[in-house]
Amino acid sequence: MSGYDSNPFAEPVSDNPFNDPSVTQVTNSSVEPVDQYNPFPASDGLATQTTPAAPSPFQPAVLQPSTEPSPQATAAAAQANLLRQQEELERKAAELDRREQELQTRGPSGKENNWPPLPKSFPIKPCFYQDFSEEIPPEYQRVCKMMYYLWMFGCVALFLNLLACMAFFFTDAKQGVGFGLSILWLILFAPCSFLCWYRPVYKAFRTDSSFSFFFFFFVFFCQVVIFIIQAVGIPDxxxxxxxxxxxxxxxxxxxxxxxxxxxxxxxxCAVLSVILLKMVHQMYRRTGASFQKAQQEFSQGVLTNKTFQTAAAGAASSAAQGAFQANN
Incomplete structure (x- = not known):
């Protein structure tokens, strides 16, 4: 009778797919469906902390547009560079000229020239450096100063000789030749005596140079002869x-x-020159100078002279060219 107790109008159990036990177990379960599942549930007792991302040390690459300079811009830049180089060269040339002028106004010791003592506003600058107490040894200072005073005394005598010859010319017109020669002797002997025998003896005492001593003796002997001739006073x-x-x-x-x-x-002047010549010769013998040292100093000075080197190189070049042309 059990078969009669079922509802004949009910759907068969096997025909309803939702009556499957596996499906009914899932629908009746308390587990949340997949589409409602939250993988990050909020925790009640814990505070949510977010850590900011560290900034990247690299900058993003930015592509710059490639622009090539035009020929006009390149030419302008090259011209500006040439002008800048030209200004730099002119500045260096001016600096070299200034240094060269400074060196020309300085003596061999590298100090500023102080002789002749001229005012700073004077257009002609001093040509030599002279300081007896600094450059001349104490044992030679007295004689060196006496040589300097002799030179000044000779210049004064030449100037007075010019005045005397001029006065004689005014009284006798036939003495024109003597007056003209007196002018020549003053112009010639005053600077030449300073350069040819005073400066050599000054340098000889300063550097103990054998060559300077020999040069002084040769020129000063001629000066003694000139003083004697002037003292005699040959007419005309x-x-x-x-x-x-x-x-x-x-x-x-x-x-x-x-x-x-x-x-x-x-x-x-003639008497003093003879006395001073003898005194300088005695000092020269005590310095240990000799003719061999003078020859050695002369050879070294000539070989290291730039003018001599240039002249020798030019002569050698001309001789080589002449020999080459002769062989051809």
Whole structure:
């Protein structure tokens, strides 16, 4: 009878797919469906912390547009560079000129020239450096100063000789030759005596140079002879010596007296020059200088001279070219 108890109008159990036990177990379960599942549930007792991302040390690459300079811009940049280089070269050239002028105004010791003592506003600058207490040893300072005073004394005598010859020319027109020669002797002997025998003896005492001593002895001996000739006073030679003074004294007493004074000065120059020559020679013998040292100094000075080197190179080049052309 069990078969009669079932509802004949009910759907068969096997025909309803939702009556499957596996499906009914899932639908009746308390587990949340997959589409409602939250993988990050909020925790009640814990605070949510977020850690910020560290900034990247690298900058994002930015592509710059490639722009090539135009030919006009390149030419302008090259011209500006050339102008800048030209200005730099001109500045360096001006600096070299300034340094060269400074070196020209300095003596061999590298100090500023102080002789002749001229005012700073004077257009001509000093040509030499001279300091007896600094450059000359104490044992030579006295003689070196006496040589300097002798040079100044000789210049004064030449100037007075010019005045005496001029006065003689005013009284006798035939003495024009002597007056002209007196002007020449003053212009010639005053600077040449300073350069040819005073500066060499100054350098000899300063550097103990054998070559400077020998050069001084040769030139100063000629100077002694000139002083003697001037003291004698040969007529028409431009010297107010003793002979010329006596001739002028017969024609004009005042002119003759002036010439006698000049003759006395020339005589004093001759005597002092002989005495100083002997004193310098004695000091020269004590310094240990010799002719061999003078030759060695001369050869070294000539070989290291730039002018001599340039002249020798030019002569060698000309000789080589001449020999090459002759062989051809």
């Amino acid at each position: 030679w431009g010297n107010s010596g003793w002979i010329t003074a006596f001739i002028a004294f017969k024609e004009n007493t005042a002119v003759g007296a002036i010439m006698i004074i000049v003759a006395i000065l020339f005589t004093m």
